[in-house]
Amino acid sequence: MWQKFSLYDFRVIAHYLGVLVLxxxxxxxxxxxxxxxxGEWNPASRYLLGIGLALVVGSLLRMCLVTPGKLSPxxxxxxxxxxxxxxxxxxxxxxxxxxxxxxxxxxxxxxMSSWTTTGASLAQDLDHMSVADNTWRFTMxxxxxxxxxxxxxxxxxxxxxVDSSLYSSEGRSEHVIPNIMQTTRFIVRFxxxxxxxxxxxxxxxxxxxxxxxxxxxxxGLWLAVASFNTGGMAAMSTGILYYHSGLIEVxxxxxxxxxxxxxxxxxxxWKGRLEHFFRDIEIRTLAIWLSVIVAAFVATLxxxxxxxxxxxxxxxxxxxxxxxxxxxxxxxxxxxQMTTVVSSGALLIIVFCMAVGGSAGSTTxxxxxxxxxxxxxxxxxxxxxxxxxxxxxxxxxxxxxxxxPLNSDLVRANLAVFMLYGVMFLISTIATVxxxxxxxxxLFESVSMVSNIxxxxxxxxxxxxxxxxxxxIFDMWAGxxxxxxxxxxxxxxxxxFRPRRRLRRAR
Amino acid sequence: xxxxxxxxxxxxHAGKGRVRLCCGAWxxxxxxxxxxCSLGAMCCAVLALCISVVPSNAAWGAPPDxxxxxxxxxxxxxxxxxxxxxxxxLNAEGNTINxxxxxxxxxxxxxxxxxxxxxxxxxxxxxxxxxxxxxGEAIRLTGGEEGFSWVTLQDGDSGSSVSxxxxxxxxxxxxxxxxxxKTGSRLRVQGVYNLACEEHEGExxxxxxxxxxxxxxxxxxxxxxxxxFAPGAIAVVMGLFLMALFFYARERAR
Numbered sequence: 001m002w003q004k005f006s007l008y009d010f011r012v013i014a015h016y017l018g019v020l021v022l023x024x025x026x027x028x029x030x031x032x033x034x035x036x037x038x039g040e041w042n043p044a045s046r047y048l049l050g051i052g053l054a055l056v057v058g059s060l061l062r063m064c065l066v067t068p069g070k071l072s073p074x075x076x077x078x079x080x081x082x083x084x085x086x087x088x089x090x091x092x093x094x095x096x097x098x099x100x101x102x103x104x105x106x107x108x109x110x111x112m113s114s115w116t117t118t119g120a121s122l123a124q125d126l127d128h129m130s131v132a133d134n135t136w137r138f139t140m141x142x143x144x145x146x147x148x149x150x151x152x153x154x155x156x157x158x159x160x161x162v163d164s165s166l167y168s169s170e171g172r173s174e175h176v177i178p179n180i181m182q183t184t185r186f187i188v189r190f191x192x193x194x195x196x197x198x199x200x201x202x203x204x205x206x207x208x209x210x211x212x213x214x215x216x217x218x219x220g221l222w223l224a225v226a227s228f229n230t231g232g233m234a235a236m237s238t239g240i241l242y243y244h245s246g247l248i249e250v251x252x253x254x255x256x257x258x259x260x261x262x263x264x265x266x267x268x269x270w271k272g273r274l275e276h277f278f279r280d281i282e283i284r285t286l287a288i289w290l291s292v293i294v295a296a297f298v299a300t301l302x303x304x305x306x307x308x309x310x311x312x313x314x315x316x317x318x319x320x321x322x323x324x325x326x327x328x329x330x331x332x333x334x335x336x337q338m339t340t341v342v343s344s345g346a347l348l349i350i351v352f353c354m355a356v357g358g359s360a361g362s363t364t365x366x367x368x369x370x371x372x373x374x375x376x377x378x379x380x381x382x383x384x385x386x387x388x389x390x391x392x393x394x395x396x397x398x399x400x401x402x403x404x405p406l407n408s409d410l411v412r413a414n415l416a417v418f419m420l421y422g423v424m425f426l427i428s429t430i431a432t433v434x435x436x437x438x439x440x441x442x443l444f445e446s447v448s449m450v451s452n453i454x455x456x457x458x459x460x461x462x463x464x465x466x467x468x469x470x471x472x473i474f475d476m477w478a479g480x481x482x483x484x485x486x487x488x489x490x491x492x493x494x495x496x497f498r499p500r501r502r503l504r505r506a507r
Numbered sequence: 508x509x510x511x512x513x514x515x516x517x518x519x520h521a522g523k524g525r526v527r528l529c530c531g532a533w534x535x536x537x538x539x540x541x542x543x544c545s546l547g548a549m550c551c552a553v554l555a556l557c558i559s560v561v562p563s564n565a566a567w568g569a570p571p572d573x574x575x576x577x578x579x580x581x582x583x584x585x586x587x588x589x590x591x592x593x594x595x596x597l598n599a600e601g602n603t604i605n606x607x608x609x610x611x612x613x614x615x616x617x618x619x620x621x622x623x624x625x626x627x628x629x630x631x632x633x634x635x636x637x638x639x640x641x642x643g644e645a646i647r648l649t650g651g652e653e654g655f656s657w658v659t660l661q662d663g664d665s666g667s668s669v670s671x672x673x674x675x676x677x678x679x680x681x682x683x684x685x686x687x688x689k690t691g692s693r694l695r696v697q698g699v700y701n702l703a704c705e706e707h708e709g710e711x712x713x714x715x716x717x718x719x720x721x722x723x724x725x726x727x728x729x730x731x732x733x734x735x736f737a738p739g740a741i742a743v744v745m746g747l748f749l750m751a752l753f754f755y756a757r758e759r760a761r
Binding site for chain 1: 646657659666687703707708711730740741
């Protein structure tokens with residue numbers, strides 16, 4: 001029997017969504033303050049309107065239920081699922097009024113891309129965008145990278161009315177510290193430390209390449225935020241290539257790697273338990289997988305004769321692979337080079353890399369290497385079972401912050417997610433191809449959107465069909481929630497509104 | 508005896524016994540023939556004159572004022588064209604295509620930045636001329652030749668950008684770079700386009716040979732207009748009122 005929502009459930013969900021919308025009003029104070037300080041009056045008026053609308057909508061939603069009880073797992077699922085959509089819709093209002101977007105839909109696309117740290121952009125004339133607008137784009141990436149619910153929990157916005165279900169429904173299944181509140185605070189503090197450190201270094205490098213101090217600071221901050229949160233948005237239209245600096249690319253790569261590793265493992269290193277890090281199935285799978293991908297990608301680049309020197313070839317290949325697996329999406333090989341100089345085989349390798357993604361419990365997207373590692377382990381165990389005598393029983397374990405048994409429930413859950421990603425890749429690719437795009441770029445773009453990567457082969461542009469924009473918005477939303485949350489939510493809502501069958505009276 | 512007769516044109520001709528200039532019948536009179544031929548020749552001359560005077564692209568049937576206006580506009584345009592000394596369009600009829608022609612370093616006049624951003628290998632290593640706004644700032648060229656910088660040129664229409672390597676002496680010509688509240692100098696750059704530059708770590712770029720500033724940059728800072736803040740202020744007041752109402756209701760419920 002399907003779980004259904006009652007009217008009371010909807011009121012509870014609306015109340016907690018209202019809490020998150022009020023949090024959005026507070027978040028918009030950041031670009032509003034920046035605009036006031038820098039004398040950007042037009043953006044300041046827009047963000048004041050955004051704050052006001054968020055206050056009105058948030059308060060009205062909270063009034064749906066004045067004294068809510070504790071969130072049930074089912075309600076937590078719905079709050080998390082709807083949160084990303086509601087926040088994207090409201091966050092798009094000041095951006096849509098900026099004149100940098102062709103329509104409100106384009107601004108919603110940008111909003112969803114920012115919240116989900118996808119990094120794809122439909123902004124026009126990005127080079128003339130105000131500092132306040134850029135600050136808002138990166139603020140969304142910063143909050144979205146950590147997780148909207150994680151940030152809200154760490155700030156205590158939900159009070160004591162929640163348990164771990166809200167935390168888990170955002171695609172995070174691991175508790176760094178047993179207490180949820182402390183776990184979220186650890187994640188936020190840890191991320192803040194890296195972002196601050198990255199900002200300082202990148203600001204220095206931006207000054208070195210010749211930027212003015214104020215622009216150097218903001219560019220350093222935005223790069224640090226986009227790198228650690230694996231957002232991948234850039235403040236200039238040429239992206240990371242604007243800086244023309246190998247040093248900046250190296251710092252960005254380090255920040256990306258820090259953000260793409262499971263926060264639980266970070267915590268273990270912090271505690272001095274290095275063996276946990278090196279024995280972890282996720283780290284080992286990642287190391288093997290990335291080695292294979294880098295080797296294959298370098299080979300395809302060699303055949304294209306695009307780079308003359310080996311160091312340049314390696315640096316470009318490694319950067320592209322790291323940006324792809326981590327769902328950051330920065331591109332040092334331009335779209336033009338990807339589609340005209342490099343072979344379609346290179347595109348395909350990056351597609352595989354994007355599809356698998358990074359670590360679970362980090363800021364990355366995609367299927368996640370932990371799932372791939374577990375499924376490979378299960379495959380090996382299955383072959384062993386076939387070869388072993390019928391009476392033999394083997395216990396399969398894997399190492400992830402300690403030795404854990406590999407049970408059938410875990411494998412089933414991982415297979416479900418694996419299959420859902422595959423189906424979504426397929427649906428999105430078919431839909432894109434139906435609009436007349438070539439198969440290879442269509443597959444590339446679809447995987448990029450579903451895995452929240454943000455790399456583009458040229459399809460994502462302001463002029464692309466509206467239906468495709470809507471599909472990609474859904475892809476980003478569903479991909480960020482790893483499908484399960486969203487599908488469970490949709491099924492529950494449909495079941496709730498489905499009329500009940502009348503019971504036949506027994507004669 | 509004088510026999511008089513008239514031909515078709517009314518000429519009076521002498522009769523028999525006199526000089527016979529006219530046979531007395533239409534079509535055979537010599538004078539008649541001479542006059543008719545003269546009239547025909549005059550008509551042809553007038554028609555030819557009219558055809559030569561009237562311009563080939565005149566709007567037939569248009570009111571006389573319009574025609575006069577068009578004629579004056581064309582005269583103005585032709586005057587301007589003469590002043591600019593622009594070459595007239597070539598008549599391409601009869602030209603043949605050489606199938607054996609291969610791409611070389613021929614000069615591509617006025618390539619759009621959008622074309623270069625979506626360029627295939629055909630544009631690689633060719634000399635191009637692009638126009639665009641200098642945006643951001645000049646970025647120091649590290650790890651290469653001294654005395655050069657990166658400048659990003661943006662095409663205002665398509666929003667596409669291309670990176671240009673230019674000498675610092677050319678960078679000095681740029682009085683303003685485009686950012687929010689500023690429109691950068693508009694440059695015309697001639698140089699070699701590289702799809703994957705060997706000198707600069709495989710980036711797509713233009714190595715500028717000549718840089719000309721076509722338009723100077725200008726600032727257009729935001730002005731504080733209190734009226735723009737009114738909708739936001741009203742929304743904030745309403746939001747705060749609703750928040751207060753919620754807290755009041757919650758206290759009442761307790």
